[in-house]
Amino acid sequence: MNRTRRFPQRGRRLLRAAGLVLLSVCVTLSAGCKKPSTSGGSSNGNSGTTGDRPKDGTKDGTGRVVGKSRETGKSRILSGGDKVKRQNDLKTIGIAYHSYNDATGKSPDRPEDLAPYFENDAKLLALLKDKEIIFAYNAPTLTQIASTTGTSNTIIAYEGQTPKDGGYVLMGDATPKMMSAEEFNKTPLAGEK
Secondary structure, three states: OHHHHHHHHHHHHHHHHHHHHHHHHHHHHHHHOOOOOOOOOOOOOOOOOOOOOOOOOOEOOOOOEEEEOOOOOOEEEEOHHHHHHHHHHHHHHHHHHHHHHHHHOOOOOOHHHHHHHHOOOHHHHHHHHOOOEEEOOOOOOHHHHHHOOOHHHOEEEEEOOHHHHOEEEEEOOOOEEEEOHHHHHHOOEOOOO
8 A cells, every 4th residue: 555655656756857857948948049130131040131031021931020110111020929919009099999989979180089098008109109000080980981881891090011011900890900012902991082
């Protein structure tokens, strides 16, 4: 009976030791990984000549979308976390637009009109003011959009590079979507005729 009782304790110790070894291997491997360069060079360590880099708006070898920063003209890479943040920012702006529209019965005229509806988040307000996210101000109301092109078919906001390079857009139903430049140009924009 003593032996059967000691075996589970040994098994637990072995599992614990194996778990610690696995954890230390993972930490060691992740510490050796390098973050991809966003300075315009290639992420594979080559010299970074233009022949090595993917074109703007395309995916590089890691599946990340490469675009151009409007202010500096340098390439930027949207990592998975940045994509999720951008989608969340657009979703928050979409919900604020719906709340503003419900409260006032009209579309906002400027970024400051939306600010109270996304709790005056300075980061979101800066994205709108700096036109990193371009919003269709003075657009028709949600009711008018719904009766014409439909809220899920109409763009109400988009990233600045989207018309040229593709990127995220915000549909009238507050859904963020990734679109190519071609898709963007074919999709109705709120307020355009």
